[in-house]
Amino acid sequence: MIANLGFGVLLVTFFVTLYSLLTAAFSNPKAFARLFRSIPTPRTQRWANDLEKLDTPQRAASMVESARRAMLLTFPLISLAAGLLIYLLVNDHYEVQFVYQVTSRSMPTYLKVTAWWGGQAGSLLFWSWLMSAFASLVTLRKWDRDREFLPWVIFVACFTLAFFIGMTTFYENPFKQFYQTPTGVEAYFLQPANSILFTPQDGNGLNPLLRHPGMIVHPPMLYLGFVSFVIPFAFAIAALITGRTDDRWIRLTRRWALWAWLFLTLGLVLGGRWAYDVLGWGGYWGWDPVEIAAFMPWLTGTAFLHSVMIQEKRGMLKHWNMILVILTYDLVIFGTFLTRSGVLSSVHAFAQSAIGPLFFTYIAITFIASVALVIYRWGELNAEAEMHSLLSREALFLFNNLLFMSILVVCFWGVIYPLTSELFTGAKVTVGPAFYERANGPLFAALLFLMGIAPLSAWGHSTLKTLGRAAWKPTIVAVIVTAALYALYTKNVYALIGFFLVAFVILITLYEYWRGARARQKSKNENIFTAFWNLTGRDRRRYGGYIIHLSMALMAIGILGIELFQIETQGTLELNQRVSLGGYDVEYRDIARFTGPDGREVTRAVLGVYQNGQYLGDLHPRIDYYFDAQQTMTIPGQRATMKDDLYILLVNWEPAAATGATFKIYVNPLVNWLWMGSLLFLLGIFIAAWPDKDPQRVAVRVEKSVRQVSAAD
Amino acid sequence: MKVSTMLNKIRNTKYAVLATILLLFVTLLAFNSVSAQGPEPTDDEVNKIAKKLYCPVCENTPLDVCPTEACRQWREQIREMLIEGKSEQEIIDYFAATYGERASGDPRDKVKAYLIPIVGILLGAGLLVSALRTWRKPKAAEAIIPAKDAGDVHQDEYIARIEAELKKRD
Amino acid sequence: MTETTTPRRAVPLWIQIVIWIFIVGLLAIVALGLSRRQQGTVQPGQKIDDFTLTLYSGYELGGRSEIKLSDLRGKAVVINFWASWCKPCEQEAAELQQAWTEYEPGGEVVFLGVDYVDTETDARVYMKKFGITFANGPDLATSISQYFRIRGVPETYFIDKAGVLRYVQIGPFVKVEDIRAQIEPLLK
Structure with missing residues (x-):
């Protein structure tokens, strides 16, 4: 019942978003009239005339207002859908496919909530929710000086939102339920004929990698960064469409860009911290395509933050800033696409999912349209000043x-x-x-x-x-x-x-x-x-x-x-045997295996750490085996100082027992400065x-x- | 062709080596020695090479930290080849030939891998330089004059600037 | 870096053309890559291109240590992708071997085991363990599995006497009858 309601809410949201974007676009018939005027056939000229007649200030104002209100409505709507989804997640409704995929009975409640963004369908809904929140915030500000931007900002924001909501509604719907049909159990939007609801006893459980506190905050931060870069983009496109090509759009979105950059940077750093704490390869950054996908918009975003200053102070680089903000936007979508479509990981996961081509089409359309707009307005974006010195700021x-x-x-x-x-x-x-x-x-x-x-x-x-x-x-x-x-x-x-x-x-x-x-x-x-x-x-x-x-x-x-200075060693130790690395002596003291409260079996080793014969404390590297997900995690034992980190892993492909366990020991110099810096x-x-x-x-x-x-x- | 003959060679030598290892093992047992020193490479030596290899089964995870069975076998393979006295480059070449180029974490065709980014960067640099030149031209003559005395007044100018700002905004 | 040299003028046509070619090229690469991912395995009905399989010594075919698909024209070919590290492969290993001993005397069917991303040492242990006698060899440079676009192991491909793919089995066979059921149509 609740799942059906959620599906209904998503559907309504989708149409509200469509309404908002269409109303915003048509509030300005002049733009379309100009478009038709440029096609020299009698019919298009006639359309252009008709459209120009429609263009009265009152009508335009009321249409924009209507679009604005529709857009504001999307936020409570998506929040409602999200609330329903969380209700389903928390209350073990395993008849819902998404709930089945990302939760299990043994998970604590807070993890059931954060499982919202632990799977494909949910994370797309999460993206939409943030997008809608930001778009609403933007439309709530005072617009008196920038009336002409408003419809186009709404248009771009709703266009993006419509894409994500549409995908959530029609392709990756988190409210799909399992139905038992004569041919087997499958997930459907609506109950098919001759079927009954099928409720599995327990769910698959969240991917253990995503149960770490770092992973709970990392995706929201990254998504916040992604989503808030949509706002500068929306203003840039509005400036291009309206032809108001002074630097007003930059001044209006400067703070948005900074906040976006904050979230994106935090997302990246938290991702690094998470990798360091959970992935068990002794590092924080592996140049994995997924990481790079998030890094690329950061690069263009950082370049943008610097180059807008030139435009503000010197009135130069107007084209370049437009290009940067467009690149950032499309890299944001491209990043989401890379990580979600499986175009990079060949054998696994989403290979057959329909969202790959959809994302691709969306990127192609927005990129081509934006570049075309820049080229169209190129002549109007002229530079005002000249460069005097190669060493000037x-x-x-x-x-x-x-x-x-x-x-x-x-x-x-x-x-x-x-x-x-x-x-x-x-x-x-x-x-x-x-x-x-x-x-x-x-x-x-x-x-x-x-x-x-x-x-x-x-x-x-x-x-x-x-x-x-x-x-x-x-x-x-x-x-x-x-x-x-x-x-x-x-x-x-x-x-x-x-x-x-x-x-x-x-x-x-x-x-x-x-x-x-x-x-x-x-x-x-x-x-x-x-x-x-x-x-x-x-x-x-x-x-x-x-x-x-x-x-x-x-x-x-x-x-x-x-x-440059990381050192590592791997070796099998017997109980009370020692190994030394980078000035540390590590002694294998004990090992224990026990069942944790949240459905995992923990194998935990105790290692004594000495430096120059002085006892510094114990470290507890461990291997967690999650019964529901049938996956293991290797959690390192860490000792961090400003000089270096001692980082010990219990190697999970060798037997770990009192008679002998294999450890991978890293000394990571200075890595703490990275976290201090952040x-x-x-x-x-x-x-x-x-x-x-x-x-x-x-x-x-x-x-x-x-x-x-x-x-x- | 080349690959298969190479493989045969490796295979043949491997048997010889395996036999000698077996022999060695037996003799070691006979002498009741605990550790097999000498030809047996340490985990660190294996990992040093494994770091540079990627197994197609678990994409984007370097071999030295990958827990899958396939990767464990690969590490064993490295160990065997080290015992045979193969160098690091020979081992990487062998893996690239046997399992495809993607086994090597570093693109093997350096020209193809680096040419395009280098061309792209140079193109960007060229565009920047040409843009800078066109911007400089109109006022090039004027620019020289302030530049000359700017050096002497910089220190004071900076302070003056801050003072000016302070006055203006308070 | 893209600031125009002559302000107040539109972008020259040739630059526009270059920009669009660049963008379309970029999009085309991503689109092609994406469509490759979406394709799935080679589909039944397709004629399989020739490939060469180097065979492990002791697992040759008719004394030859290298076999081409084109050499086997006129015979039905069963290509099984497997690996020694693959647990599900073990479920069907005995069944495959049993089917092979049934069809070997007839001489109309050839079984080819393609060992995917595996080390020879472990492969030999595996083949010995399951008493496998049909031709087996490593998938050198993973070129064969790439051609078939396999999504994992085990996968089994049934090719008829004319070299056309007839059936694809994803995952292990449970019963010998299932293997027989796919071979019989190839012999008609």
Whole structure:
């Protein structure tokens, strides 16, 4: 009954979304009239005339309002559908196919709720729900200054939403139920003739990999990031369609883009943390196509965040920003497509699912339409200013964009190469970490370098001399730091280059910060801490950005550490036998096997850890076998310090017993800096993106001051 | 053709080696020795190579951490080949020949794998350079003048800038 | 990087053409890749292209260590994909061998075992364990399984005397009768 209701709600939502997008589109008959006018036949000219007659301001306004209300209605509707689904999940309604697939009786209630996004159908519904929430938020804002954008923003948002809701309703419906028919048990939307409802005793249970706390938050974060990038895209398309090609759309969506970026970055970091804690391969990032699918929109999104500043300050790169936001949007959909359609994993899962071609068609349509729009409006998106110096901030931002695009090219090619190779030569290939690391390594290094010098350069003009003057002190300190590292820590050239760049970025950024605070301290007679505080508050975007740069440098330390200095060993130990690695001595003390409360059998080893003969504590690597899903998980025992992590796995393909168990032991230097960096990142982005009291007025003021002081940031 | 003759060669030598190992094992047992030192490679030596291989059964999971039976067999194969005295490159070549190119985690045809991204990056760089040149031209003459003295005033200019900002916004 | 060099003018036609060719090419690659994934295995009724199977020593066919499908024209061919690490394969191994001993004397049917992603050592242990005597060889470079687009092991393909695929069995056979039932039509 409830499942049928849920199906009905989804169906209604789909039609409401369609209504909203059509009404929004037709509220502006002029656009269509213009389209028909361009086709030189008598009939189309007549249609154009008729359409123009329809175009009255009152009618347009009421239609837009109607579309807006319909769009606002989708959120409570999808929430209702989601509520029904959660009810079914929590109450063990295994006659519902989705519930059967992702839950089981032994799962705790909170996991039954989060199982919502643990399977295909549910996660698409989750996507739609977030999309609808964001679209509603956007339409609730004051629109008086930007009336003409509204219908097209609604149109784009509802177009996206209609696609996802349509797919959830007609192809991947989470409310499908099992029916026993004469030919067997199958899942249907509606009860077929001669059938009775079939209720399995228990469900399959959630994939154990998805039961980790990290995985509970990771997909929502990633999806939030994905979905919030739809908003800047919607505004960009609205700007293109209406022909209002000033940078209004960028100012309106700047904060959305920042929040989107926050969620996407958090999603990626949490994904890394989850991989580190659960996947049991000693790392956080494996250049897996699924990871890259989420990384690619991050790259274009990051490039976008930088290049919009050029448009705001200098009125340049209007085309480029449009292209970036379109790329980001389609990469978001492409990412969802890659992970959901099975185009990359040949043997498994969704290969026969209908959603692959649907996603593909959708990407093709939106991409082609967006590019066509950009080409159509190309001439109107002219640049206003010129570039004066190759070392000016705008020029450096351009190099930054080039680097991000280059990394994107490498990643995209890495994902697509196996496909092309199979098509053209018949040989399947694997593109593993070695390819990405080799190709991206220099690009990342160059990015770090830019991150160091960009804050020093001014808008408009900078020369080697000005840069050198600002940079020489931090550079000397960075060189000293590197020399010290050479003497004390490592002789590895790549590591030294990396650490030099990291030191360079951190020192220059801090130096910049300090100079600003000193200037303020002098002129305003504040003490240095108040000066820091006020300086940040004065230009939050700039100083938030600096903090983000610092956090990226900290993350780079972690990445350098684990990439270049990770050591590992594998060996079979008998009870009380020891093995040593990287200064640690590990003793195999005990092993126990017991049944956990949530339907798993746990094999847990106890290892004593010593350093220089001193006892540091026990570690408990374990293997969890889940009865319902018939899958094992290897959970590492970890001991984290700022210097390194000791990371021990109980190897699950060898027998684990008191007589002997096989362990894989990693020492991962500096990896903790990565997680520290991500916390600092959070702080930075909150500073940069926290809403101003009155964004409209501040925006106007900033605009004025920019015109007056062209060098000011 | 090449592959099959190579395979035959490997097969033949393998039997010889297997026999010697058996012999070795027996002698070791006879001497009541616990650990078989010498030719037996450690897990770490096996993993070092396994890290670079991917089994088609579990895509995108490197061999050294893959728990499936097929992957366990592959690691055993590496171990045997190490005992035979094969080098890392020989082992990777063997896997690529026997199980297809995708067994190697690094694309073997370097030109095909790297050409397109490099061309793409160069193309992007070319576009950027040409765009920068066209933007610079109109004001190139003016740009030189502020650039000359900008160096000397930078320090003060920066502070002046901040002070100007402060005045404006307070 | 895409800023126009001459503002206020539309994109030159040739650049537009280049852009569209690029986009369409990109989409075509993804579409082709996707359609390949959606295809499933080779379908019955299709003529099977020639391929070469290298055979394990001790499991040759008529003394030959390499066999081409085209060499077997005029005979019904049963191609079984398996692997020693595959548990379901063990369920049907004895049945396949039994069917082979039944049909071997007639000389009208050839069984080919294609060993998918396996090591020879383990394959030999497996074949010995189940007393397998029909021709077997490794799927070198996984080219045969790629041609048939197998989705896993075991899978069995029945090819008639003219080289046309007649039946595909996904998963293991449970009874010898089921194997017989698929071979008999090929002999008519």
